Amino acid sequence: MPETLLEVRHLSQHIKLSDSWFSKASYLYAVDDVSFSLKAGETLGLVGESGCGKSTLARSILKLMEPSAGQILFKGQDITQYTGKQMVSLRKEMQIIFQDPMDSLNGRHTVGAILQEPFEIHQMGDAKQRRQWVEDLLLKVGLPVEAMDKYPHEFSGGQKQRIGIARAIALKPKVIVCDEAVSALDMSVQAQIMNLLLSLQQEMQLALIFIAHDLSVVKHISDRVAVMYLGKIVELTSAQRLYEKPLHPYSQALISAIPVADPRKRKARQVLQGDVPSAINRPQGCHFAGRCPKVMAKCEQIAPKLSDIKDLEFEHKIACHLIE
Numbered sequence: 001m002p003e004t005l006l007e008v009r010h011l012s013q014h015i016k017l018s019d020s021w022f023s024k025a026s027y028l029y030a031v032d033d034v035s036f037s038l039k040a041g042e043t044l045g046l047v048g049e050s051g052c053g054k055s056t057l058a059r060s061i062l063k064l065m066e067p068s069a070g071q072i073l074f075k076g077q078d079i080t081q082y083t084g085k086q087m088v089s090l091r092k093e094m095q096i097i098f099q100d101p102m103d104s105l106n107g108r109h110t111v112g113a114i115l116q117e118p119f120e121i122h123q124m125g126d127a128k129q130r131r132q133w134v135e136d137l138l139l140k141v142g143l144p145v146e147a148m149d150k151y152p153h154e155f156s157g158g159q160k161q162r163i164g165i166a167r168a169i170a171l172k173p174k175v176i177v178c179d180e181a182v183s184a185l186d187m188s189v190q191a192q193i194m195n196l197l198l199s200l201q202q203e204m205q206l207a208l209i210f211i212a213h214d215l216s217v218v219k220h221i222s223d224r225v226a227v228m229y230l231g232k233i234v235e236l237t238s239a240q241r242l243y244e245k246p247l248h249p250y251s252q253a254l255i256s257a258i259p260v261a262d263p264r265k266r267k268a269r270q271v272l273q274g275d276v277p278s279a280i281n282r283p284q285g286c287h288f289a290g291r292c293p294k295v296m297a298k299c300e301q302i303a304p305k306l307s308d309i310k311d312l313e314f315e316h317k318i319a320c321h322l323i324e
C-alpha cells in the first residue's frame, strides 16, 4: 500500500477584506473546509471554473499563503504552524510548477544558474557536483546539456516548462503541485509535457496535484479527481468513475462540455445558466443552487456536506441533496 504523503483536513482560506468600527468584517471565502489525502505515486486532479479556489488551495497547501483554518499533514506530521525557516527544509519535499514558467525562472540568470540555485540554497555539493546534477536534470527533462548556458527567453513555451519541471524535481521532492502547468501550451506540446510528468512520476514515485480548468487534460493524467465550486469540493472520486458517471449536477455539466471526437459517443451538452455567485456574499444553502437544473426547495436553505456515498466499495464523495 503506498504511503499517505499529504493530508489536508478542513482547510480554509478566508481572506479578510475590510474591518472597521462601523461595519462588520467582510471575507472572501476563497477555500472553504476542504479535505483530501494524497498517496505516493498518485495524481489528484483539481478541476473547476476559474476563480473556484483551485490555485489558492494549492498555494495554501504549500504554505505560500497561511491557511486561515484547518490542518496540513505531511508524512503524518502537522506542518500547519511551521515557520518560514521550517518550511525551507520542507520545500525540498514539496514543489510547485506554475502555468507561466517565467514566474519561477529568473530571466536574468542562465538556465545553469537557475537550476543550481536549489542546491546552493540547501548547501548541497560543490561546484563540480552541482554542474553535473544540472546536466543530469536537463537530460532527464529532454533538454540538451548546452541549454545551461542560455537564458530562459531563448526557449519555446514547452522548453521553458521543461526547465520549470527540472527546477521542481532538482531536490527529489515527494509532492509536486502543477498549477495549470500545461494550460498555456499547444495541444501537441501539452501531451509531451504530460508524458514527461508521468514518466518522472513513475521513476520518482511522485505524488502530483494537477490543477487545470480543461477537464480532458485532467482525465488523461489523474487517478482521482476533485471538482471544486466556489471554494469547496463538491465531488471526489476516481477519474474513471467521475468521467463515466458524474453524479453532482455541476460535474455533469462540466463533463458534458468536453469535446468528443466520435459523433456516436457525443452526449447533449448541458449549458449552465447564470454566473458563479460572489465568494464574498455567498448564497445560503447549496452555492450551486442558482445554476442547478435539479434544484429543490431544500437546496436553497441547507448547504449539503461532502460525504461518502453509502454502500460503495470504492471512494465516491459528493455534496448534493440528491444523493444522501
Ligand code: SF4
Pocket (backbone or CB within 6 Å): 248, 249, 250, 286, 287, 288, 289, 290, 292, 293, 294, 295, 296, 299, 304, 319, 320, 321, 322
Ligand atoms: Fe443542485 Fe440541490 Fe444538489 Fe445543490 S444540492 S447541486 S442545488 S440538487
